[in-house]
Amino acid sequence: MEFLDFHDSLFYNMKEQNSIFSNKVIGIIELEGNLDEVFAKNILKKIVSKYPKFGKVVKSKGGNLYWEKSDINYKNHYKVLNKKKYNKESYNKLLEKIANKPLKENIPKHKWYFINYPSMCFIVVRFCHSYGDGDFIIQNVLKNTFGDSNFTEVSRSSKPNNENIFVKLWTGIYYFIVSLMSILYFLLFYKKEVIFDTPKQNCRAKIKEVYIFDLLFLKLKKNTLHVSMNDLLYSIILKSLKKYANKENISLSSSSMMNLRKSGTKIKTANDFAFVMFSTNMSKGNIIEKIHTQMNYYKKSPIIPCITNVLKCLFHFSCPLVMKFIDYIFNKNHFGYSCYDTKMNNLYIDNKKVNNIENIVLPYKQDVFFSLATYNNKVKLNMCYKEGVLNDEKFIECVEEVVRNL
Secondary structure, rough: OOEOHHHHHHHHOOOOOOHHHOOEEEEEEEEOOOHHHHHHHHHHHHHOOOOOOOHHHEEEEEOOOEEEEEEOHHHHOOEEEEEOOHHHHHHHHHHEEEEEEOOOOOOEEEEEEEEEOEEEEEEEEEEHHHOOOOHHHHHHHHHHHHHHOOEEOOOOOOOOOOOOOHHHHHHHHHHHHHHHHHHHHHOOOOOOOOOOOOOOOOOOOEEEEEEEEEHHHHHHHHHHOOOOOOHHHHHEEEEEEEHHOOOHHHHOEEEEEEEOOOOOOOOOOOEEEEEEEEOOOOOOOOOOHHHHHHHHHHHHHOHHHHHHHHHHHHHHHOHHHHHHHHHHHHHHEEEEEEEOOOOOOOOOOOOEEEEEEEEEEEOOOOOEEEEEEEEEEEEEEEEEOOOOOHHHHHHHHHHHHHHHHO
């Protein structure tokens, strides 16, 4: 019997009363040319053969969750749609329709859509997060299963750390204490301020492309400001939300997904991440510098792996207790956030060039989730939000103004 691990179980238990917003993720690949039903069926067989979890369902026995092999009918897991003309607005409506459609019970929870237009195709996959995180899906399922072998790997340069081991130790202890105090403040004293409207009753998920950044432009800005790419992108979202809320004295909070895998290592587990909680006072100081400092607290200390391991231990004793803790954190957040670098250029699928890779995360216990993905010198920012909580056109205008003023 193959039991669900901590991360898989965590996602499985992320269920809202409105089932649309329960642990679902959407991945999107845009490529030149078309794909047919033969390709769709064959690639799904290849995925299930290589990663057997995609042929399994979650069952419960004695309070324990485990994976059980299913007699998979591939026709339930893919759909080929042939459209006569591409229109961005109608495509976005189709994307929202896919996002709001529930995954069927008692069969493996993933479905693949192959949407053909005259000169392009979108592969849209909707799946339960228990089957894998973005790193696993991109690097294993997409690159090593869908992709042809002639793609270009991209390496991002990082500064070597030549600090003395004792300096590293004391620095780690210092950042551990500072980051722990920051987390305790968030858990015990932080009060969420209202900046969004109340979601509509039985609301739907709304999806919007917010901005497409030029990677070279972002690199130039981050090098000028001496911050990381993630610091810069996260700060842009914070500044945009402040402008949208039209409040000078406001504190914004989020939970960000942090990959726990070491760079360059082989991906063995489908899910391996942590949630990093932030609250940032927007009224004083340079926001980008402030975020850079906050991010360093977490990156240079072992606080996040420590908290994750504590939660893993608690999970074995009481899953509901851990879920209440997660729900408590998410309910204090204004938004969720993920930023993923595919580290690929010029990927080909079935000898067809991939022009774009992006993802959309449906918010759980949060009003909106911002997801960024880097591919082919572009960084695409999408948001998924609960219907009625915000005016997307107004927010996009705020983002555009913030970017212009960088």
